[in-house]
Amino acid sequence: MNELEWHRQMRALREPVAPQRDLWTQIDAALDAAQPTVSAPPARRRPQRVWLLAASFAGWRYLPEA
Amino acid sequence: MIAASPTSGNIPPPAHAADRSDADDVKAAAAGDRQAFGRLYRQHVDRIYGAVYRLAGYDHARAEDLTQEAFVRCWQKLAGFRHESAFSTWLYRLAVNVALMDIRSRGSDPVHMMDEELVPDNGETPFCAAERDELERAIAKLPPRARAVLVLHDVEGWKHEEIGEELGMAIGSSKAQLHRARGLLRNVLGEGS
Numbered sequence: 604m605n606e607l608e609w610h611r612q613m614r615a616l617r618e619p620v621a622p623q624r625d626l627w628t629q630i631d632a633a634l635d636a637a638q639p640t641v642s643a644p645p646a647r648r649r650p651q652r653v654w655l656l657a658a659s660f661a662g663w664r665y666l667p668e669a
Numbered sequence: 670m671i672a673a674s675p676t677s678g679n680i681p682p683p684a685h686a687a688d689r690s691d692a693d694d695v696k697a698a699a700a701g702d703r704q705a706f707g708r709l710y711r712q713h714v715d716r717i718y719g720a721v722y723r724l725a726g727y728d729h730a731r732a733e734d735l736t737q738e739a740f741v742r743c744w745q746k747l748a749g750f751r752h753e754s755a756f757s758t759w760l761y762r763l764a765v766n767v768a769l770m771d772i773r774s775r776g777s778d779p780v781h782m783m784d785e786e787l788v789p790d791n792g793e794t795p796f797c798a799a800e801r802d803e804l805e806r807a808i809a810k811l812p813p814r815a816r817a818v819l820v821l822h823d824v825e826g827w828k829h830e831e832i833g834e835e836l837g838m839a840i841g842s843s844k845a846q847l848h849r850a851r852g853l854l855r856n857v858l859g860e861g862s
Contacts (some may be wrong), residue, residue: 616805617719629737
């Protein structure tokens, strides 16, 4: 047997195999104790802060000096 | 060796390809939708089970444990899935990693523990033909780490670089393990085959 035939023979073993019993019930139960590590979405910048920055810049730039 | 999967009342129905894609279910499952995750399980379990079953030496009990662990880890890590590869590929790699970690945690059969006398010389071709069942039984008899390298390279089609990375060994060690595994396999199968 040459290497090509060997590889063909071995690759033929690569097939899906169904479990002998249902695994979902146990997995489903295990998920209760294994909550997903959902990362929180990045906090949005508060719009008020942007307006405050803009207003303070405008005040500094355009209002006459006291 | 392919067994029928029993059905149960609380198992989500299998996904219809036309109705739902993996992407929809991955998104929903990442947000905590257990039903969507159940559909992903149903869609992929046979492929995942097949891979860990081979790595576990065709041991159904161990393959079941490893498959369960793989899906639980998948659930935990799903929010971090970046869609850079197909979900099936990501899940498959995760499951193989779980199986390999199991082998590594057992710390079994480094190269020097294998019976060198059973391994043919470098010049001798280790390739031999066998019936499928015979081949699977012979693979199951290999030491776990040598079996992992053989299964990943010759059955799953991995490169030595990938195997070395996952098993924490040099590329040369992976090649040496493969040569030894093939030699041991030939020995188990018998010279006459």
